[in-house]
Amino acid sequence: MTSAASPSGAVAPHERAKPLAKGSVYPAKDLCSQCGLCDSRWVAYVKDSCAFLNQRFDAMEAAAHGRSRDLDNEDELYFGVQQRMLTARLQQPLDGAQWTGIVSRIGVRALETGLVDAVLCVGQSEDDRFTPVPRLARTPEEVLSARVNKPTLSPNLEVLEQLPGSGIKRLLAIGVGCQIQALRAVQPTLPLDELFVLGLPCVDNVSRQGLQTFLESTVSSPDTVVHYEFMQDFRIHFRHSDGREETVPFFGLDTPKLKDVFAPSCLSCFDYTNAGADLVVGYMGATFGRQWLTVRNPKGQQLLDLVEAELDVAPVSSSGQRQAAVQQGIEAYDKAVKLPIWVANLIGFFVERFGPKGLEYGRFSIDSHFTRNAVWLRRHHPDKVEAHIPAFARRIISRYRLPD
């Protein structure tokens, strides 16, 4: 990693720059995902680094992993550069984590073993469980208190502003695709000796206001929800503050109301599986109840080594056929169909039993989101379609019939 000072002794752009004023219009305008880059002096590089102004998957993958993905290899086409894919659970799940807590446990071990000086993670505001507060955690306790998703746009990169003078030289950054794309782009200018990147897959994120609309249209008691996840059984699982679990079938969502709820950044994103991370930890390629891990490079394996002895590990598996369900979903979404709940439950029952599982579920979700986003982009930002949809996404999208 290089330091901030340029070899010629000239002042680097970020040393002259100031964060943008909160509330101002950011350069990506309506497509901004509030990743936080513009809330730091590294806004100096926003034109080239912002995921919504400049797509640079090939360059990012080559710099981070030594090569870009092999488009003729179906696993890489879908899930990105990889040296290993597996499914796992922490043998002793972390109470209150989003799944079993592998991400938080890696953060804790990275600090305990001295691999890094700090972990970039996302806590929550004191007043609202869903308002994200990014931080540079220096202790295992701080990492642990950041466990569980804050399912809203989070300005993770604003904490870069705290790096100069902090003494932090080795950093583990946890984040979603848009945050990691910008982080990778400015990586050579950061005052760090070492950067590890632990990525989360991500789709359909929302602003805090959007989350409220989603909860109010979907769940029985929006104010008591403390945790939710779209899971591999085609249902959304909500946990309430009294411990009660409630599930809603995907096919029962109020599509007419929810079409506009997702952030425009997410409706134009094709980095679902976090292409730039060293290690990705999600759930979408695993069977129900397990987590899914993709090791992209040796640094990713180094992160996994921190916890592998504590995991119950299994190979990835795949079954079912996604294509017909994806094609039907494209048409139903476009017509904004809202199904009666008994029909939604019935479809959910059959899809769960006979539908795609494991990696095929992951491909189902990627196909559904990439096709939806391609249509959205064509309708809302036709001028961006050419530059914005990466080659791997184009190949996937070309397998389906899209509405005009």
Ligand SMILES: Cc1cc2nc3c(=O)[nH]c(=O)nc-3n(C[C@H](O)[C@H](O)[C@H](O)COP(=O)(O)OP(=O)(O)OC[C@H]3O[C@@H](n4cnc5c(N)ncnc54)[C@H](O)[C@@H]3O)c2cc1C
């Ligand atoms: C907005 C969002 C959408 C996601 N969508 C998918 C998906 O579609 N498919 C899939 O397979 N996986 C998805 N994930 C990842 C998945 O839900 C779990 O976060 C992941 O499997 C890790 O689980 P865990 O129990 O190990 O995490 P935990 O140990 O509970 O740790 C969660 C970590 O998430 C970080 N975090 C919380 N909120 C945010 C945020 N808004 N932005 C960035 N980082 C955050 C925290 O810093 C914490 O370190 C998503 C995650 C987020 C945040």
